[in-house]
Amino acid sequence: MKAPQSKSRKTVRLLNTLAACLILAALLGACQPASTPAPPTATPAPTLTYTPLPTATITLTPTPADTATPEVTSTPAQIELIGAGEIVNCGNPGYGITANLLAQFPGATIFTAGDNSNVIGTPNEFKKCFGPTWGRFLASIHPAVGDHEYYNKGAKAYFDYFGAAAGTPGQGWYSYDLGGWHIIVLNSQCAQIGGCQAGSAQEKWLKDDLAAHPAHCSMAVWHIPRYNLSLAQGLPFLDDIWNDLYKAGVELVVNAHHYYYARYAPMDLSGKVDDARGMREFIVGTGGAPLDKRNWTCSRNCQAFEHDTLGLLKLTLHPDGYDWAFVPEPGKTFNDAGSGTCH
Secondary structure (H helix, E strand, C coil): CHHHHHHHHHHHHHHHHHHHHHHHHHHHCCCCCCCCCCCCCCCCCCCCCCCCCCCCCCCCCCCCCCCCCCCCCCCCCCEEEEEECCCECCCCCHHHHHHHHHCCCCCCEEEECCCCECCCCCHHHHHHHHCCCHHHHHHHEECCCCCHHHHCHHHHHHHHHHHHHHCCCCCCCEEEEECCEEEEECCCCHHHCCCCCCCCHHHHHHHHHHHHCCCCEEEEECCCCCCECCECCCCHHHHHHHHHHHHCCCCEEEECCCCCEEEECCECCCCCECCCCCEEEEEECCCCCCCCCCCCCCCCCEEEEECCCCEEEEEEEECCEEEEEEEECCCCCCCCEEEEECC
């Protein structure tokens, strides 16, 4: 009877073991026979077709904080101002020669220093002689009136021809700005306009204009010069105008009236050399009328002189100074050139 009992016990133990395994298998799966599971049936991966994107050029614009602002280097502005006085004498071809010189400087601003019509200033002289020559550049001209224009009563033909560019008829003074420079045009026919002395209409206007335009660089243009080769002490009726300009720090004075070219050293109120604050005077009576070929002497403050060559004075105006050069008629060799600084 022992044998059956032993077999029964083994059976119980086996059943217990099997039950334990089933429990563990349910919990951990540890009682399953070790085997390599069959891989799951995979869905074949789709074939991908890659189309490259178009090549693009990308420009990156940095913000101001990314890069420093480069320093800008510019060429200082400079302006050409060119001209003369004593221009048209209908019986002399000189004004055509100087008009051709003007044509060599397209874009330049043109001044005249009076006696635009050097005979008697009639409408016919302006129309038939000045018009076809210097008048080709009329839109660029800032004129000054001379004594010959007043041979025609009230300089009427002059004011009619130049219009608003000549200032108010009966006055003839005005100013304009050019490349940072302030340029004043005056009427030296003082007897025709009530005088040029202190308190006169023109002198009061001049003081007001200078006060209203305190430019670093400035110049004045009129017809009769204060100083000339035959009168070194100066013309007294222009003293007050000269003094006003000097006190305001004006650099240059350009005149004509005499039929030659002359350049003076910078001068003070009394006509003494003043390199620090003086005004440099030019006489440019070489615009086309017959020249005065007497035996002149360049004395006192005169630094250059020529009376055998027609030509123009060319001023190159810079923000802080100026260059000058005499432009002679073809075939002549006289030259005068230099530079100066603003006060």
